Amino acid sequence: MEKTTSPLISIRGLTKAYGTFTVLHGIDLDVAEGEVVCVIGPSGSGKSTLIRCINHLEAFQPDSSITVDGIRVAPGPALAKVRAEVGMVFQSFNLFPHMTVLRNVMIAPIRVRKTPEADAERKARELLARVGISEQAEKFPGQLSGGQQQRVAIARALAMEPRVLLFDEPTSALDPEMVGEVLDVMRKLAGTGVTMVIVTHEMGFARQVADRVIFMDGGRLVESGKPSDIFDNPKEARTRGFLRAVLNH
Amino acid sequence: MNLINTFFNIPVFLNSLPQLLWGLVVTIQIGITSILCGLVGGLFLAVARLYAPSAFTLLIRVYIDIFRSIPLLVLLIVVYYALPFVGIRLSPFLSAVTALSLVSAAYTAEIFRAGIEAVPHGQFEASAALGLSNRNTMVDIILPQAIRIVIPPLTNNCINVMKDTALASVVAMPDLLKQATQAQALNANPTPLIGAALIYIALLWPMVAVVTRLERHFNRGKR
Ligand SMILES: Nc1ncnc2c1ncn2[C@@H]1O[C@H](COP(=O)(O)OP(=O)(O)O)[C@@H](O)[C@H]1O
Numbered sequence: 080m081e082k083t084t085s086p087l088i089s090i091r092g093l094t095k096a097y098g099t100f101t102v103l104h105g106i107d108l109d110v111a112e113g114e115v116v117c118v119i120g121p122s123g124s125g126k127s128t129l130i131r132c133i134n135h136l137e138a139f140q141p142d143s144s145i146t147v148d149g150i151r152v153a154p155g156p157a158l159a160k161v162r163a164e165v166g167m168v169f170q171s172f173n174l175f176p177h178m179t180v181l182r183n184v185m186i187a188p189i190r191v192r193k194t195p196e197a198d199a200e201r202k203a204r205e206l207l208a209r210v211g212i213s214e215q216a217e218k219f220p221g222q223l224s225g226g227q228q229q230r231v232a233i234a235r236a237l238a239m240e241p242r243v244l245l246f247d248e249p250t251s252a253l254d255p256e257m258v259g260e261v262l263d264v265m266r267k268l269a270g271t272g273v274t275m276v277i278v279t280h281e282m283g284f285a286r287q288v289a290d291r292v293i294f295m296d297g298g299r300l301v302e303s304g305k306p307s308d309i310f311d312n313p314k315e316a317r318t319r320g321f322l323r324a325v326l327n328h
Numbered sequence: 329m330n331l332i333n334t335f336f337n338i339p340v341f342l343n344s345l346p347q348l349l350w351g352l353v354v355t356i357q358i359g360i361t362s363i364l365c366g367l368v369g370g371l372f373l374a375v376a377r378l379y380a381p382s383a384f385t386l387l388i389r390v391y392i393d394i395f396r397s398i399p400l401l402v403l404l405i406v407v408y409y410a411l412p413f414v415g416i417r418l419s420p421f422l423s424a425v426t427a428l429s430l431v432s433a434a435y436t437a438e439i440f441r442a443g444i445e446a447v448p449h450g451q452f453e454a455s456a457a458l459g460l461s462n463r464n465t466m467v468d469i470i471l472p473q474a475i476r477i478v479i480p481p482l483t484n485n486c487i488n489v490m491k492d493t494a495l496a497s498v499v500a501m502p503d504l505l506k507q508a509t510q511a512q513a514l515n516a517n518p519t520p521l522i523g524a525a526l527i528y529i530a531l532l533w534p535m536v537a538v539v540t541r542l543e544r545h546f547n548r549g550k551r
């Protein structure tokens with residue numbers, strides 16, 4: 080999938096600190112259009128922080144630079160544009176509990192893209208069908224199972240027709256029997272050519288779906304490569320240690 | 329018999345009733361105007377406190393603390409008797425509404441802040457990630473969820489404002505209490521005062537009952 084054109088996401092020297100505690104130590108990362116990147120690593124290694132910087136949910140050190148589709152990610156009017164192009168799916172779904180499932184999916188296109196209600200609704204129903212929950216459109220999020228809620232969250236992100244989708248451990252809050260249905264939706268998405276950056280502990284999924292796997296540890300990007308390289312032939316001792324721990328678990 | 333003639337004198341009561349009802353109208357006018365101004369002001373302060381630059385936030389916090397500390401009667405007297413010395417001359421009605429609104433806005437701001445803070449942070453993040461503006465985030469996502477939480481304390485605050493309107497009688501506002509004291513003097517009988525007390529209770533008891541029901545309702549909704 081690697082293209083020679085300029086990358087869709089370009090991260091240079093990304094540094095992020097909470098007070099005196101540095102969480103990210105100068106990360107460099109390019110993600111090409113259409114690429115599916117899985118980010119793995121021990122808990123606390125900075126994976127969430129990394130992807131939350133891409134849409135500026137976290138502020139980062141000003142000498143770092145992130146661009147998405149050529150737009151610099153920084154506070155200001157351009158940020159709205161970046162966020163409209165970058166969808167995000169959270170571990171805890173974060174659906175809007177006071178709105179129906181349908182309304183959850185419609186609201187951003189209506190408010191941000193000024194899509195007419197009728198078009199937004201047609202699109203939302205299409206997306207809900209795509210993630211397999213059309214029958215739940217009129218229900219409220221609280222009435223749905225975790226897996227269904229996460230699929231609504233994916234539909235909500237897709238409704239903005241983003242260039243990039245960020246996933247922060249989308250299956251970690253789910254009961255085991257619901258993990259599969261969410262991964263299935265994500266697998267189908269990966270086949271449609273949308274750019275995805277996925278933080279996950281699902282190693283089988285990462286191996287199967289990723290174009291590239293990135294291993295992070297201690298706020299550093301330790302190793303990066305094709306799934307087969309990372310999983311079968313890790314070069315770094317820390318990667319080997321991590322994989323041994325999770326795969327034998 | 330004597331007691332009834334003194335405190336529940338029917339002819340005196342009927343005689344003063346029109347006057348009391350006029351007072352009630354004035355009380356309600358002061359109350360509702362102050363409640364509305366306090367709501368608008370309080371919501372503005374609460375939202376501004378979230379998004380304004382930190383110098384403003386500090387000002388807002390100082391405002392809220394000052395107007396929650398000052399006794400309403402003192403504020404009212406300052407507004408009515410002291411401001412004229414700097415050329416600000418407000419009518420009794422405007423003085424009462426100004427004092428009540430300033431204080432109510434401070435309490436309302438705190439109520440809204442608590443309501444907004446009770447909405448999980450993930451709701452702000454999901455809104456931001458979708459590219460919603462601050463305004464849309466507030467109007468479409470946060471406030472509709474906060475409103476459930478703030479309705480019982482807001483109603484409580486409304487009750488307090490309605491009660492505190494009685495202080496307007498000290499700046500010669502012909503509200504319910506003032507009319508009652510005048511009628512008492514005129515009739516040389518305290519029945520109008522008892523009548524006024526009963527009217528206050530009749531006015532506020534339903535609101536008190538509503539708060540109790542709302543609180544029970546929302547507490548049941550909690551998981
Ligand atoms: N708000 C915060 N304040 C201070 N430290 C934080 C905050 N958020 C995250 N951290 C720290 O940053 C590090 C990286 O966190 P995170 O990106 O969530 O890791 P991961 O997603 O890989 O588990 C952790 O050590 C975490 O404790």
Ligand SMILES: [Mg+2]
Nearest residue numbers: 126127128248
């Ligand atoms: Mg994380």
